[in-house]
Amino acid sequence: MTVLKIGLVDLDTSHPGSFVPILRKLGHEVAAVYDGGIINPEGYAAKFAQDQGIATVCESVADMVDRVDIALIHSCDWDIHIERARPFVEAGKAVFLDKPIAGNVRDLNQIVQWVKDGARITGGSSLRSCNEVREWRTQDVPAEEWVYALAGCAVDEFNYGIHAYSMLHGLMGPGVRQVRYIGGSAESQRQYELMWEDGRRGVVSVGKTSGYLPFYANVVTQKRVDYIKVNNGNLYQSLLETVLPYLAGSAPADIAIEQLVEVELAAIAAKLSFEQGGATIALNEIPESYAGYDGAVFAKSYKELKYPSAK
Structure with a gap:
């Protein structure tokens, strides 16, 4: 080694x-x-x-x-x-x-371009590759058996809320197409619906609560319901074991950079949707000039x- x-x-x-x-x-x-x-x-x-x-x-x-x-x-x-x-x-x-990773489209585009030009860059939340998410993904549920998933956490909408988006993305895989605000308020949690290219839908619930909440998800398919609560003690080792071989140049990235930045793009689209009263925001249509x-x-x-x- x-x-x-x-x-x-x-x-x-x-x-x-x-x-x-x-x-x-x-x-x-x-x-x-x-x-x-x-x-x-x-x-x-x-x-x-x-x-x-x-x-x-x-x-x-x-x-x-x-x-x-x-x-x-x-x-x-x-x-x-x-x-x-x-x-x-x-x-x-x-x-x-x-x-x-970044809070606006311009910076995310720069990161993607660097990787296209040969740089080795990765990052983001540890929730996408946590042990519980990886174990659940071994079921390989077909899209036609999907019902919905909900992922959430507390504290704030982006710095901490990005964990909920990442967990949902880890469970459902890449391919987020659009996002819309569906409820809640600035004084409590807000809920956002994410739609995937293949029609699957998931929801994140993020923002401040009166007490700390664990990272969690409910996943519903045609045949089963799973509640997932993450063990925080294993998060960082799982993340580093996932990304270090790629960063060292000895393995391919575990996820393409264009797919990785979907997580932050989804959160940025969610913010824009809230500001526009629940309009559906496609990830590829967020203006690069939007402050995020x-x-x-x-x-x-x-x-x-x-x-x-x-x-």
Whole structure:
């Protein structure tokens, strides 16, 4: 097995710290870290590196490029993912973009184009490849036996809600054609219906609730009903085991990039549908000029939550 040198870019969330022991368990080296300071105070990266036993703290993304084989980008402002990824892509290094991959069509199109041009890029939510979803998919239910599926979670509509879209996408597979808002409100959960190219339909329920909800799904076919509740303890290892062989260049991607970005496109279409009073929005008709989800606004709220004194 080739030992990969892995760099962590932006230590905004809990994911970098959770990924480190798993990456080492899988036999790889976490070689360097960089934090842009959007969320964390000065000195955070040095303390993180010391606590995690990581040798190098980089002063910039450019400083990291030649030190690693793969960059894992964890910026919670998804609008800077392209900026963070570009130096690695131009140097021929593989990139993992943590969820959400991007919040607008323009950035998603750039990622797809990079991959078409030969870059190795993947990312997104761990729910698409979690053990429970993969186990359910072994049933290989024909489209004509499908009734519907519902997937959901709490907290917010995009940063966390993307997990529900990803879980539904993992269960039903690629091929989402259009989305429409079907109910709920900004003060509670909203529901959105997704339609697949073959006519199958599924629903996500996302947004804030008064208490935490697990990642869950109900799947109904002509012959059975399954309730799926995800074990959060296995999520990250399952994700990394799925994506690392591709990022290392030793295996094909587990899903084509055009299919992977359907998850974020569906969420963006859902937002646009809500704003248009429940209009049906086709994924391929979302204007590239549409703002989508604002990463900087989310990052500000995330920082205030992580560091209340920053308010």
